[in-house]
Amino acid sequence: MDEIWSQFSGLSDWELTDLTDHNILWSLDDYVKAGYVNFKTGTKELYRLSILLENYAVKHNEPLLATFETEKRYKYVEDRYVEILKKVPKAWIIGNFNNAVLAPQPPKATEVVSCDGTNISDMWIVVTRGPEGPFGLVAEDIGDRMYRGFFSISPIVIGKAIQTINEALRISIDMSKKE
Incomplete structure (x- = not known):
């Protein structure tokens, strides 16, 4: 996070947005209208935002990038992801x-990469492409x-x-390019 924020003066200083406000459930359009949102939150809120981004990728036939801190976290969403991966380009x-070969095997248009031992291993990232380019969430545990x-x-x-x-x-x- 700090490496990314260090490239953009002031972004890390933006006010935190409370994503746990139970009176307001943000839609993806709300996030897009906000443009940029800093947060400190739990897994429930990030899981919801991730699903919004994944659904966008499927609906608009756009690419998807997703990171998982552990195999267990991937296994939790594996059934849903098997379906998503069939629908995105x-x-x-x-x-x-520990083993980058996931079962069942993802479609050929999916690259599976292990980040074991890198600074990516504690990141929760879900990115897709919108009309202006890549957009999404980047968070660290x-x-x-x-x-x-x-x-x-x-x-x-996001780039x-x-x-x-x-x-x-x-x-x-x-x-940046259509597959």
Whole structure:
């Protein structure tokens, strides 16, 4: 998180948005209208935002990038992800996997990458592509099932997160082109 925030003066200082306010359930449109949102929140809220982004990718036939801190976290959503991966044109599944070969085997348009031993292993990232470019959530595990991070529609900010992943894992995620 700090590496990304250090590239954009002031973003880490933006006011935190309470995603746990039970009177308000943000839609993806609400996040997009906000443009940029800093948060410190639990897994329930991030899980909900992740589903909104995944549903967008499926509905609009856009690529999807998702990270998982552990194999167990992937296994929790595996059935849903098997269906998602059949419906998106390209996907990158990155996780702190002991074995990067997931069962059942994902479609050919899916790359599965282990981030074991890197600074990506404690990140919760879900990114897809919108009309302006990549957008989504980037958060890091700060312990006790809490995360700090942000949602952004800025292709420049999300692009920096993707560049950081590419450099750390020596891979090439490119969400700028249609597959």
